[in-house]
Every structure is written in C-alpha cells, then in structure tokens.
Amino acid sequence: AQSVTQPDIHITVSEGASLELRCNYSYGATPYLFWYVQSPGQGLQLLLKYFSGDTLVQGIKGFEAEFKRSQSSFNLRKPSVHWSDAAEYFCAVSGNTPLVFGKGTRLSVIA
Amino acid sequence: DAGVIQSPRHEVTEMGQEVTLRCKPISGHDYLFWYRQTMMRGLELLIYFNNNVPIDDSGMPEDRFSAKMPNASFSTLKIQPSEPRDSAVYFCASSFLRTGTNTGELFFGEGSRLTVL
Numbered sequence: 001a002q003s004v005t006q007p008d009i010h011i012t013v014s015e016g017a018s019l020e021l022r023c024n025y026s027y028g029a030t031p032y033l034f035w036y037v038q039s040p041g042q043g044l045q046l047l048l049k050y051f052s053g054d055t056l057v058q059g060i061k062g063f064e065a066e067f068k069r070s071q072s073s074f075n076l077r078k079p080s081v082h083w084s085d086a087a088e089y090f091c092a093v094s095g096n097t098p099l100v101f102g103k104g105t106r107l108s109v110i111a
Numbered sequence: 112d113a114g115v116i117q118s119p120r121h122e123v124t125e126m127g128q129e130v131t132l133r134c135k136p137i138s139g140h141d142y143l144f145w146y147r148q149t150m151m152r153g154l155e156l157l158i159y160f161n162n163n164v165p166i167d168d169s170g171m172p173e174d175r176f177s178a179k180m181p182n183a184s185f186s187t188l189k190i191q192p193s194e195p196r197d198s199a200v201y202f203c204a205s206s207f208l209r210t211g212t213n214t215g216e217l218f219f220g221e222g223s224r225l226t227v228l
Binding site: 034041042043044045049090097099100101103 | 115142144153154159167202204216217219220221222
C-alpha cells in the first residue's frame with residue numbers, strides 16, 4: 001500500500017529565507033504526487049502536482065517541487081518565504097487508489 | 112465555480128445524538144471523498160464514491176458511521192450515535208478522472224468541525 005512520510009512536524013523560517021519541506025513516499029510503481037496547503041480553518045488547496053514528464057514541477061504562489069525516484073522523495077521548495085505562507089503543508093501520493101496524505105508540516109514564518 | 116460546499120461548518124452536539132454532515136461536489140466531478148482530520152491521525156479517508164456508487168468504505172471506523180450519495184450533486188455522512196472521540200474536522204472532496212491517469216487531484220470543501228460533548 002502507498003504511504004507518505006513528512007519527517008518535519010514543524011518548521012520555522014524567517015521571512016525572505018528559502019524553504020524546503022521534505023516528503024518521502026512508498027509506492028511500488030510510478031506515483032502521482034501532490035502538495036496541498038491548508039490555512040487555519042480552511043480546506044486544502046492544491047499547490048502543485050506531478051504525474052509524469054519533467055521531474056521539476058512549478059506550482060502556485062512561487063512553489064516548486066522535484067520528484068526524485070532514486071530517493072522516493074518529492075520535496076517542496078520556495079526561494080523566498082512570505083509571511084502569508086504560514087500554514088500546514090501536506091504531501092500526498094496516489095497510485096491506483098485515492099490520495100494518501102502525510103501527517104503534514106506546520107510552517108511558521110517570523111519577521 | 113462554487114467549489115465544494117459543506118454544511119454545517121461547525122456542529123456541537125451531545126454524546127448519543129445523531130449528526131448529519133452534507134456535501135455538494137463540484138458540478139461534473141464523478142468522484143466524491145469523505146476524509147476525517149484529527150491531530151493524532153491526520154487526514155484519513157473514510158469512504159469514496161464514483162458516479163454515486165460507494166467504491167471503498169473500508170475507512171469508515173464503525174457501524175455508527177454511514178454515507179450516502181443519492182445523486183451526483185449531494186452526499187451525506189451520518190454518525191449515529193455520536194461519541195466524543197468522533198470530534199474532528201470532516202472534509203468532503205471531489206474530483207474527475209483525467210485521461211491517462213488513475214486519479215485526479217482533489218478539490219476540498221472548507222470542512223465541518225464536529226465537537227461531541
């Protein structure tokens with residue numbers, strides 16, 4: 001069965017600093033990979049997705065993620081974090097079943 | 112585009128009462144999912160439907176939980192009787208199958224926060 005691990009429960013970064021959120025997945029075949037963001041009291045919004053092709057995918061709000069098959073990873077990056085990026089971030093994997101989500105990483109942004 | 116609509120946004124009830132959560136998926140989407148989010152367990156898939164037919168309900172925790180989708184534009188998740196451990200945020204999501212993929216991305220509602228006293 002597919003699974004997702006997000007090793008970092010909580011990360012704090014300074015505004016303007018770069019960000020990398022880690023995601024490792026387990027799935028026997030080529031996965032479909034997603035990053036979602038959840039602001040307090042809100043539902044989840046899709047940031048970006050990987051289905052096939054270029055392993056570096058661009059998303060909304062200046063985010064990007066890179067699929068590395070050899071490392072079973074799909075890490076999310078942003079070169080310069082804004083205070084409005086403070087939220088919970090979820091990585092998800094899908095194969096031939098519905099999305100399975102990681103436990104999430106809470107991002108705090110300090111001035 | 113109205114998005115996925117859930118109601119109520121907040122529900123506070125007493126143990127033993129029946130709770131009904133409602134969801135209206137995005138028009139044209141043929142998959143509907145119910146997820147539960149808690150601090151301890153994260154996001155758990157409870158059940159999903161394809162073309163109004165339940166496909167997998169293995170995530171439904173107990174017989175106290177039931178879900179229906181009488182038509183393409185409406186689904187309910189019912190808990191009877193409710194217990195304090197059912198307190199969580201319940202999300203409904205919908206999607207459509209993309210050609211060449213096994214599943215599309217999910218579009219989430221804003222959730223129903225349930226508190227059982």
